[in-house]
Amino acid sequence: MAAPVGTMRFWKPGTEGPGVSISEERQSAAEVSGTAVVYNPHASLSIEQQRQRLPVFKLRNHILYLVENFQTVVIVGETGCGKSTQIPQYLAEAGWAAEGRVVGITQPRRVAAVSVAGRVAEERGAVLGHEVGYCIRFDDCTDPHATRIKFLTDGMLVREMMADPLMKKYSVLMLDEAHERTLYTDIAIGLLKKIQKKRGDIRLIVTSATLDAEKFKDFFNQNESCDPSLDTCTILTVEGRTFPVDVFHTQSPVPDYMKSTVETVMKIHQTEKEGDILAFLTGQVIVATNIAETSITINGIVFVIDCGFVKLRAYNPKTAIESLVLVPVSQASACQRAGRGGRNRSGKCFRLYTEEDFEKLPLSTVPEMQRSNLAPVILQLKALGIDNVLRFHFLSPPPAQSMIQALELLYALGGLDKHCLLTEPLGVRMAEFPLNPMFAKMLLESGNFGCSAEILSIAAMMQIQSVFMFPSNQKAQARREHRKFAVEEGDHLTMLNVFEAFIKYNKSSQWCQEHFLNYKGMIRATIVREQLKKLLNKCKVPKKSSEGDPDPILRCIVSGFFANAAKLHSTGVYRTLRDDHELYIHPSSVLYAEKPPQWVVYNEVVQTSRYYMRDVTAVESSWLLELAPHFYQQGTHLSRSAKRAKVDNIL
Incomplete structure (x- = not known):
């Protein structure tokens, strides 16, 4: 070739x-003739006939037999075998969703949960959200009485455990694409092992596209003898198409x-x-x-x-x-x-x-699990009643230093007490938010600062990937339009301006187009805001507005993100207060081209050639001492109860 x-x-x-x-190894007739690729060559067949052509179909009865006789079944399913769409239906057809029970299927990503649920609903001739539904962050498309096949992200499964620790409504839980080993897949795996010991009737299916099967089997197999006939876990391989x-x-x-x-x-x-x-x-x-x-x-x-x-x-x-x-x-x-x-x-x-x-x-x-900030994980585990998180049965244990760092941050945020127990009500309420603990703390404090209306909008906008659009042939014009929303305080208030203008102009798609804003992203932000508002109402946080005064909003942001603070040095480089680490403002920030402020807080860091702060806001140094005295103090003394950052001449 x-x-x-x-x-x-x-x-x-x-x-x-x-x-x-x-040289080319093979040339099919289609390749030689240059015929266009057809997505579904069996489109003329009925849905049932299409289902029967999938490789997994010939193992249908075998899969059901194994689920009946083993507490855990690990399925190594090659790409295209039909495992994600067909196995849940086989289970429902075999009676596992009868008498009010539910078959649950987790996906590592939201887009997969939604798309697979849609396909299964189509195959069953059902309305999505009725017999077949999905539940992802800020979007629950299920019926608590009618849904029998439920697709959800692994993170939402863990959140459901907070309300129902034994997952009593589920007869079978299928962890799909478990080989991706996301943070919440690993947490779910550890928690489900504990649930299995309490509930002998629950069945677990773990599917993986790679050969991690033995590791999963060793983890879930409760047979401590040398007799393989007593195994509680087995492996099945399904060939792909x-x-x-x-x-x-x-x-x-x-x-x-x-x-x-x-x-x-x-x-x-x-x-x-x-x-x-x-x-x-x-x-x-x-x-x-x-x-x-x-x-x-x-x-x-x-x-x-x-x-x-x-x-x-x-x-x-x-x-x-x-x-x-x-x-x-x-x-x-x-x-x-x-x-x-x-x-x-x-x-x-x-x-x-x-x-x-x-x-x-x-x-x-x-x-x-071994390369993430574990603060959200530990907060969830604590809320589930697992006090000794260091001894939790992780499939792949995280570094001890990461665990310690997470405990220190949660203590500094007020989510844990000095005995590392969940505080009430703050820690319990923080755990109820499907957000980074810093965002949860910021939201819960917003009533005290009299700006819950604005903080809700900011938090919602920060959950959207990107609302600013830059068409390749109109980049300069897009930047000019975006600058109309920019304020010197930084990105958080700029996003607030965008959101409030969107609402003012009646959520107009035409308005978004004129200002080079992602309309779908903005609509998504309004939905997220409503969900967060419901959670704040549940926590009885007062509904207040700062009425145009930026200071309460900025102080509230600091109350949640004080640990992510940096100071501008004479060299023109920012340095973190805690470890003197070098940071730069990300080019996408409204503060990038402006005179850099002396003190900032940020949401996250992105590493390319440098460490860049994203979502940056200018703050007053005095607010760090005032709002986080347990974390920051003048001089060089470090607290013994919680690690504090050294802040020289902070005032």
Whole structure:
């Protein structure tokens, strides 16, 4: 095969070495004729006939037998086998959803929970939200009396445990895509192991697209004897419906994977037969992130381009900074990416790295539990009555330093007392919010500052990925429109201005278009705000407005985010107060091009070539001492009860 890119040369491992032309291994009739890819070649068949053509169908009775006889069934399901949509239906058809019981299925991501629920409802001829429903953060599309097959994110499953620790309404819980090892998947795994000991009747299905099966089996198997007939957990493998995918590596490393991706896309377009292209990249203006590895299926894909990198959230307990870091993918992720090209016909995967570099990649991605800020996790576990979180049975135990750092932060926020027990009412209420504990504290304090109306809007806007849009041919005009909302206090009040203007102009899509704002994102913010408002009402937080005075709002933000404070040094660089870590204002911040304020607080840090603060607001240094005296103090003394940051000449 001719090299797809003039400046890059690919070769297929296992064939003759680089420098020798690579011939195409197979040519189907469709490939030779250049026929367009058809998403569903069985579209003329009935839904039932389509279901029966899925690979998982031939194992239907076997799966039901194993669920009946084992407390936990680990299913290694290859991509395209139909496990996510079919197994829940098999369970319901076999009676596991009878007499008011529910079959629950978790997904690592919201988009997967919604899309799979929609497909299952369609297959069953049901209205989404009735027999089949979904529950994601700030969006519950279920009927408490009618829903029998319920898709939900792993985070929402953990939240449900707070109200029903034994998950009494569920007969079967299926943890789908468990190999992704998200934070809340791992928490759910640990909690469900405890529930199984109390409820012998509950069944658990753990599905994974990779070979982590033995680890899951060892974790859930309650058989302590040497007799395998007493095992409570078993493994089943379901073959996929994928076609072969030829994998090609570059013969030498590429200096710029973004440029190389574009070049490869163009060359495929020029030289290959028809078929859609999926390119894995790392940023927000993207072709696809790692979400396309497993959570969603993009049909019609024939060609895959893998840049070899992924952005992962990483937490450094020494600096207490959580940031998005660009890292090489794992071998498992690379294989997942390649497999997306073989759903409808044989495909090709072009990796923008050498085979030698592939062999050096880690076998699997580090579980999120071992690279995250654990404050939200510990708050949830405490709310579930697990006081000794250090001895919680984690599938992959997190670093001890991360646990300690999280306990210190929760103590500083007032969520835990000096005995590391959940405080009442503050700690209990913080745990009820599906938010970072800092946001929860800010919201709960808003009534005391007389600005709950504004803080609700700010918190809701901060949950949206991005409301500012920059069309490629109108970037300068978009920036001019966005500047109309900007204020010198920073990003939080700027977002408040955007939200209040959106409401003032009757949530107009035309208005959003004129100001280069994401209309769907803004609508989503109004929905999130209503959900948060209900939670605040439940906590009896007074409904108040600052009536245009910014100071109460800024002080309230500090009450939640005081731990994320930085000071501008004479060198023009910001440094964290706690560990003197170097930070910069992110280019997307309204404060980026302005005269930098002396003191700021921020929501998060993103790491590229530098550590950048995102969602930044200017504050007064005196507020840090006033609102967090237990955390900050003058001089160099560090508290023994809670680690305090050294603040020199803070006043």
